[in-house]
Amino acid sequence: MDLSVVVPVYNEEENLEPLIHEIRSVLDPLGKRYELILVDDGSTDGTYGVLSRLHEAEPRLKVLRFKRNFGQTAAVAAGLAYAQGEVIVAMDGDGQNDPKDIPALLEKLEEGFDLVSGWRSPRRDPFWSRRLPSRIANGLISWMTQVKLHDYGCTLKAIRREVAKDLKLYGEMHRFIPAIAFERGARIAEIKVHHRPRRWGRSKYGIARTFRVILDLLTVKFLLSYATRPLHIFGLVGLISGALGFLIAVYLTIGKIFYQLDIGGRPLLLLAVLLIVIGFQFVTMGLLGEMLARTYPESQDKPIYVIKEILDEGKPA
Numbered sequence: 001m002d003l004s005v006v007v008p009v010y011n012e013e014e015n016l017e018p019l020i021h022e023i024r025s026v027l028d029p030l031g032k033r034y035e036l037i038l039v040d041d042g043s044t045d046g047t048y049g050v051l052s053r054l055h056e057a058e059p060r061l062k063v064l065r066f067k068r069n070f071g072q073t074a075a076v077a078a079g080l081a082y083a084q085g086e087v088i089v090a091m092d093g094d095g096q097n098d099p100k101d102i103p104a105l106l107e108k109l110e111e112g113f114d115l116v117s118g119w120r121s122p123r124r125d126p127f128w129s130r131r132l133p134s135r136i137a138n139g140l141i142s143w144m145t146q147v148k149l150h151d152y153g154c155t156l157k158a159i160r161r162e163v164a165k166d167l168k169l170y171g172e173m174h175r176f177i178p179a180i181a182f183e184r185g186a187r188i189a190e191i192k193v194h195h196r197p198r199r200w201g202r203s204k205y206g207i208a209r210t211f212r213v214i215l216d217l218l219t220v221k222f223l224l225s226y227a228t229r230p231l232h233i234f235g236l237v238g239l240i241s242g243a244l245g246f247l248i249a250v251y252l253t254i255g256k257i258f259y260q261l262d263i264g265g266r267p268l269l270l271l272a273v274l275l276i277v278i279g280f281q282f283v284t285m286g287l288l289g290e291m292l293a294r295t296y297p298e299s300q301d302k303p304i305y306v307i308k309e310i311l312d313e314g315k316p317a
Contacts, residue, residue, distance in 0.1 A: 002032035004085030005102070008039045008075030008155075009093035013046040014200030019095050020054055020061065026099045030106075036061045038093070039079045042069035055311045063311040073174040074305040076155075080164045088164045090157050096124065097156040098194035105158035105191065114163045114186035117149060117178050118156035120195035137213055144221045145179035149190050152176065156193055160186075172216045183224045230289030234282045242279025248272035 005023060009016065020036065027034050040048050040063060051063045064078050076090055087109060091097040101118065108116045125131050134153050142148045152175045159177075163186045167177060178188050226233045249272040255261035263269050 001035055001084040002086055003027065003030075003034040003106075004037055004079075004083035004088045005034065006037045006039070006076065006079030006083055006088060006090045007093045008041055008072050008079060008090075009043065009047055009051075010041040010069065010072075010075075011043045011045045011047060012093045012095075012200075013043075013050050015093060015095040016047065016050045017054065019093065019099070020058070023099045023102075024058070026102055030103065034060065035083070035085065037079045037083055038063050039075040040065045041072065041075040042066045052311065059313040061311075063309075064307055065309040065311075067306045067308040070305045071172070072155075073169050073172055076174040076177075077167070077169040078305050078307065080159075080167060083161075083164070086161050088159050088161060090155055090159070092155045094198055095200070096196050096198055097154075098196055101156060101193040102158070104193070105156070108189050108191050109158050109160070111189070112187065113189040114160045115178060115181050116158045116189045116191060117151070118154040118193035119149070119151040119190050120154050121150075121192045123151075123195045124197040125195075137217075140214075141176070141179070141217055144217060145176070145182075145224065147179045147182045147188060149178055149188075151190070152178070154193070171219065172212050173220060175213065176216065176220045179220060179224065230292075231283075231286035234286030234289060238279040238282030238284075238286065240279070241275045241282060245272045245275025245277075245279060248275070 005027070007019070016038075023036060036058070038051055038061065040051060048063075048065055051061075051065075055061045055063050062082070064082060066075070066078075079090065080088060087106065089102055089105065091099070091102075097118070105116045105118070123131055123134075125134075134151075138150060138152050141152050155174070157177065159181070163181050163184070166184055167180055169177070169180075173180070182188050222233070248268060252261075252263045252266070252269055252272065256263050
């Protein structure tokens, strides 16, 4: 298989048929062997019925149906795991990503890159609720991960098979795929892609999602920088806290011995004890983290989703 197109969908019944038609009209002229993998993330409308009907007419369309809504990251992870193509293209199912950009992604990939990410320009979303928070988040993510991209939130990406199969995604980490791939040694590129206004349905994104992204960013930063050496971060905080507490304690001790100061009721004494105890706790957490880091974190191989049904010609459901 030359190419796999992975599309996570959730309550997108109106968008599916025109989107599949567009994708086929773009891929057929390329002369590549391809498959379409649509992951139904527990839709509650008629999405699965539409997918079942489309699958009957198009054997290259394969459908993974979740038992419930597990989130976009789980849907992307399932699609990447199931894909058989040498190159995997991921895109949104709401019709805002333009399938006509797929050849440009593949062309850029052939220049020697392992992952090519889309940059929605111009973006067809409200400024205050979508574009401004996204711009801030992109700057923060680029600064913390050191992978400079303009648009981490764009699902449209082309990824080489060996890179995609090596990704481990949790939480809301699908947006951090370029940073995770870069940490594994992948070469990353970014190109401008079209962004179209949504025609049917409503957006599943909101300002509240920003807080989850920030928390996941902290997780990604820790995993990328300190997953194999947690003592370097916890120990550093512990040493700083302990050193401050020790210096305050020395100051109070000198005042007590040489100047007969009454330090028993001073808040500074309590602060010194607190800082020393906190420092000891952080160093201990770092040591425990070092012990856990020696255990392979994926030993249980437990997926983050549960598939209810698979529609794929030649493979059992």
